[in-house]
Each structure stands twice: as C-alpha cells, then as structure tokens.
Amino acid sequence: MGLGRLAGWLVLPFSLVACELVACGVKGPPRPPPPRQPEPASSLEVRQEGDALVVSFRPPRKMLGGSALEPPVRFQILATIGEKGAAAGAAATTGAAAVPAGSGRGAEGAAHGVAGTPAAAGAAGTAPVQPGAVSLPPPDQARVAAEVMRLARRVKTVPMEEGAERAEVRLTRDDFPGTRLESSHVTIGVAVIDGRGHRAPPPEVQAIEPVPSPPAPTSFNAAVTAEGVRLTWQPPDLGSYRRTSETLNLALYRWKSGEAAPSRPYRLLPADSREFLDREASAGSSLDYALRLLVGPSPPRRESTTAGPVEVAVKDTFPPAAPKGLVAVSEAELIRLFWFPSEEPDFAGYRIYRGEGDSTDFRPLTDHLLTQSSFEDHDVVKDRKYSYRVTAVDRAVPPNESEPSETVSAVAGAAMEPSSP
Template sequence: MHCARPLLLSVLLASMLPITTACGKKGPPLAPHRPSPAAISDVTASRLGETVQVQFTVPTGNGDGSTPADLAYVDVYAATGKPEGPLARALTVREMEGLLTHVGRVEVQPPPPPEGEVQPGKAGEQAQPAAAPTPAAPVDPRPAQGDVVRVEETLTDTLRTTIFEHPDAAKVAKIRAAVGDDVDDAPVPSTEGTGRILLWPQPETQVARHYIVIPYSTRGTAGPPSTPLAVPLVPAPPAPPAPAVTHDATSFTLTWTTPPGAQMPIQPTVTDAAYKAAMAAKQEDALLPARPLVLYGTPQSYRVYEVPAPGVTSPPPGGPINTTPIETTTFNDPRMTFGVARCYALRTVEKRGAVTIESPLSPSTCVTAVDTYPPPAPTGLVAVGSGGGVSLIWEPVTAPDLLGYLVLRGVEGEALKPITETPVTEATYRDTSAQAGVMYIYAVVAVDKSTPANASPESNRVRESAR
C-alpha cells in the first residue's frame, strides 16, 4: 500500500505540469460577453369570442440579471395541440421558428442612454461652439421595456383543426412499432383549470392552442422561450342579452337577465372585505365568506363594455369598464355625462387558469341622459335692512353643474318674482331697488347649467324692509 503512494504522487504532479507551465502564457482575447434577453414569465391570454389576445410585459433585463435588456423585438408563436417533439421532447427555438405559426411581432424601443453619459472626445480637444438646436425627434410608437403589450390572433376552422405533429413523429412511431414498443400514448384526462373537483364524470380531453413568446436581442439571438400557454378551444360562453339602462343624477344603472346555458355560481362569492362592509352597513342578510364544498363546471361571470354610439367615429376605450368580472346581473357606472349618447354591451366571462374566455359581445343599448335634476335648495337665508336697500346672505349650494342663484321678491298676498335678470354666482345679494318702509318677502333658488335650466325649490322665506 505504501509503495503505491510515490507512484500516485508522480501521476498527480504530471497531470498538473501542463497547467502550471501554461499559467504565464498569453492566450487569444476572449469574445465580449453578450447576454440575451430574459425569459418572459407573465404571459396571459384572453379569448373574446373567436379572437385571442396574448398579453405580456416587455423584458427590462437580461438572462444574467444585467439591465437594460439587449432587446430588439418579441415574437409570438402558436400551435394547436402540444408543441413538442417525439417522446415529449421540448422543441428548440429553431424548430419553433420553422414549425409553429408566427402570430405576430412586437418591435421594442431601444433603451435610453444612461443619465450623465458623455460622448468621449479626443484628448486636448477644445470645446466646439454649441450647434443650433435640432428639431425634436418624432415620438417612437414602439413600446418600451417594461410596457404591457398585446398580440391578437383570430381563430379559424383551419387553426382549430390542424393539430401540430412534429415531422419526426412518424419516423419514431415506425421505429417503436418495429421493436415492439406498445406503450399506451393515450392522454390521461386532466381536471386542471376546469373547475371540476368531482371524481365523476371525468371531463373530456379538450384541444387547446398553445402560445409561446420569445424575446430576441439586437443581434437576433433568441432568449429563452416562455412556457407554452394553453388556450382551450372550447365553445365560448353564451352571450348575455342587451342590458336595460337607466340613470339618475349621478350614475347609469345596467340590468340584464342570465343567458340560457350560463353556469352561474350556486352561492355568490363573498370576500372578507365585502362581509365587513355589509356588517358595517348593518345588513341583516349579509352572507359569510365561504367556499363551496363541491364544484362542477366553471362558474361564469360578466364584464361590461362601452361601445361606440351609432355614427361616432372615435370609439371609446376597448377594455371593460369593470376589470374584475361581476357575478350579479346589475352594474352601476358613475361616469355620468348628460346630453351625450352612452352605449353599453356585455360579455359572459369564464376563467380557466391563466386564460379568460369571453362570449361574443351582446347587443348594445344606447342612452342619452337628460338632466332633469335640479340642484338642492339654498338654506340659511338671512335679510338685513339698511338705508338704501336690503342685504341678503345664504349658505352656498354644492352641485357639480351649479350656474348660480335667482333672488325672488314679493309682498304679502303676491307671488314672488325674480329681481335678478341673470343668476348671481355669489351666495350674497344687495337689493337696492327696495322702497323704504315696504315690507318685502325674499327667497332664493339655485339653477344649473342645463338648457332649459333646472331650478331648485325655494329657500326659506324672510321678511325685511329698507330703512
């Protein structure tokens, strides 16, 4: 045993010799490190009828953690069925580029130069006189790093029925058959994202379209692909009927009926915040926060959209008014505007994991709100008589469309009439036309900016005379 140690030591020294002798040798320069963009991990999708919207955040960093990202564009690819190679092998980026459907590309703005960065000049170079100011560069319409973007794809019969199959799948199947490999490739039904937790009946396997997002550097180098996001190609939920729309002085109220075939929650979802608010309001029918013990199917809810009015060229924002879907069949919109047509439509919403499926848009209902709501009556009217007139003062009225006040005057046994030709804007007025010794009755009404104007009820009446 001891005699083997010198031999072992010699072998170790011999193996180290090339490394030791090469330590002082100058090798070729290393290529500069060029990072690739970081993977995009927040991919979500929404199906609006037959249109799929893929949403994600443009990367702000690279895979090695450095910032800003070396990023030129982001591509979105898709395939119906599982985008994988034979024996469930993950596809390479090159295979994705060549075999999958290219849905769209998002060009990205270059990052701004670091603050305080100065372009280097030659040593000893004298400062040049300031050049004339250059015109402002046009606004870059491309999204910047950190922006949330969307890419859309319209589903067609061809996209729904063309199931992805890798070109090598047939070769692998032939080889497996030749060697007698009879492994059962039938997929196992999954309940993930279906909302079903019962053991019976098992849900049918649903075909899905998978979306993959790949960032590319300014050199065209691909970053890591995102995890494929499956959008089920199930029938969209049923669309609701057109809503009924009413309004008051401050808001619009929408009501509608549940569409046939909709799967609404058996018990409304009650959050802790909603329960505390109901208890604070002393609601006798307040529900406790709870989670149903048994689920079957995917509960559906609603989103409310504002849609263009007939003949209007500039459409309203395309997103829903309520970002969080609601389970009830009523909705209140506090964005009150009078004299302008407001049109509403609805979608039934079904949530499946990271994917939201919405029904086609319901028929729309348009309403033009008419302001028939007067401001509140002024209060606290006080009159003080003096030489040459009567001074009036009252509490100001709070109303968003208040125009001003009309001062009314009369004598006992007669109706009060306005003594101001136009509304006064201050909560005070001096009546210099009052005759000395005549006892007058005064009141004030508030009027709004509507045409014709809405007048409030009278304020309290006061009696006073000039001295």
C-alpha cells in the same frame, strides 16, 4: 504612342468612376430593390365570445419598402390545434419550459413554443405557446412565429376592409371541422397577402384554450339618473360553472358611441352582481355599454356572448336642490338676504326673485348668476314690503334651475329683525 491614344487612356478611368457614381444617384455601392412584401399584421389578440373565437389585429398600411399596398389585400387566419394542457405536458416530456410569448426570454435554455400536437412539440424539442402569449421580442419574434406556424393550417381567408383601425375575424365551430374546441389548445397567427400574391407571414402568435360556452347575463338596461348612468341586468345562470376552479367575473365594457369597442373591460364586477352606477359618465356624451361573463384570468379573454350593447345619451335633466334657510333682514336703506350654500357638485350659481307687497309676481333682481349665498337689495322704498325667493342653477347645457326656496318677506327700513317665512 500618339497624343490622341494617350488622352483616351487617361480619360477612360475617370469616365468609369463617374459612371459608377451617377448610376445609382447616390454615393456608395448599389442598393438592393425594396422588398416586395406587405407590412405584417400587428397587435394580435385572440378571445373567446360564446362558441366563437375572435381574432383581432391591426392591419398593414403599406408595403415594407414604403410603397402602397397592392389591392386586393386579404388575410389568412392560420391555426394549429393541440390537446388542452399541451403547454404544460409538452414541457414536461421535452424538458423545455413553456415560456409565455412576450416574456422577453430568449431561445437558450427554454423554448418559446411550437404549435401542433404534443407529439409534434416533442419532435421539435419545444413546448407550445402558453395561453395568453401575444408577441415575442425581436429578433425571436419572426423566428418563433414561423416555427409555430410551420404546422399550421389555413382556417379562413377574408378581405381587408379599407380604413379600419383594427380588423376582426370571427371563427366559428364550422371553421374547425372535427375539432372539439373546449378540449383544444389553439394557436393562431395572421398572414397578409396582397393583390400580386406577395405574402407577409405571421410575426406574432397567440394561444387560447377555449372553455364550454359561458352563460351570458340578460335583460341589460341603462338609465340616466342624477348620480350617473345606472346599469341593471339579470346575472348569468352559472349552473356548472359554479363548480369550476376558474374565477368568474362580469366584464363591463364602455366606449364612446360611434367608435370601435375597446379590447379591455372598463370594470370587472362580481359574477352575481345585478347593477352598476357609472358616476364617471360625462353629461353631453353618448356612450355604449356591453356586458359579458369572463372565465378565468386574461388575456386571453374567454367570455360569454354579449349582453347589449346599449347606447346612452348622457343628458343632465336633473335640477339641483332648492336653497334652504333663506332669511331676510331689514336695515336702514336695504334688505339683506342670507341662505345656506348649495352642496350640488355641478352648482353654477343662484337667481334672486322679488315680489312687492303681497303680489305673487316674482321677477329676477339680476341678469347674472350669483355665486355667494348672500345678497343686498338696495333698490327698496322705505316702509314698503318685499318678498323674496332664491333658486339654484347647475352647469348643464342647457342649465337646470331648481324649485324656488321658501318665500320670505321684509319691510324696508323697519326694525332690524330677521323675517320669518
């Protein structure tokens, strides 16, 4: 064998190894291409508002491989419709427990659920998702959601709104033709489809059993008071709802103006209440309030239409109370003032005003606020009469100043006797 041929046989294996190492750019076996599928919708919530079902979720931000979404992105709302009470009925007929999604229980021994009619549930050997089911722990999540959505039909398709933190889709009775929602067990999921048709199926589902449209509160108003924001309304006409076995409450919502409305109530109030004082509203803030009648436990929330929202600019325009008990005591070279301390929660300090003789021209003695309820006036002339008033100032922006206290007088250098107003 010639030297040239031998060298060729020796170089060939090294060339193959080098080629394999360089081909992928990294060591090891070649990696599969990134999945061409959008991120799924997440944090799914379904609630009832009046006659409508509102589907709320967090939209995707990118493809599963990390690349940008292919516009236009749209959402498919998928639903299965069964009879109300199917979660319990199907479990009884199939021997499977209807396990709320998110309970953490696996598929062994109890089915997480499948949507559809009770007959379909029986055929699948599983029970429908209980109302209030939101999500499942991995790895059951995608499997069960796929099983639930296997019988689903597309209810609505909507485009994605750019930049929204959460998406909301409102489903009306027109989206469920031939269906009496208040007699139904509805299970909903959200699929994501990008501009090239790549599809992310629902990773989670939520079920709800709607009720007849609850009556709503009316005449909802808000007013800023010295104690806080006072909300008033007319309670809903409960009518037949008083005969229901479900609990009834008013759900009060509060959020910063300009932000998205929260998904959970700020306070739950008695259904027949008529007012609420929000003492936690911070001065300088702008708040929105809304009120709905809530039927039964939640989630999922089954509520009336909304009373409000009303927007309130919380401005402190209420001055503190005037100081009380002001006394002036004349000493050898000064006049000493005492008064009762202010009990205002937003107290900032006091201003001392002085007039000479019987003048009604009172001027401040200091260029700063005093925080103690006493003061020594050393800038006095013996045998001259001085009159004093005190005001209280709060921490509002701009600050509010109280009415002046009662006026007291003293003669500098006179006998040490307390003055009277």
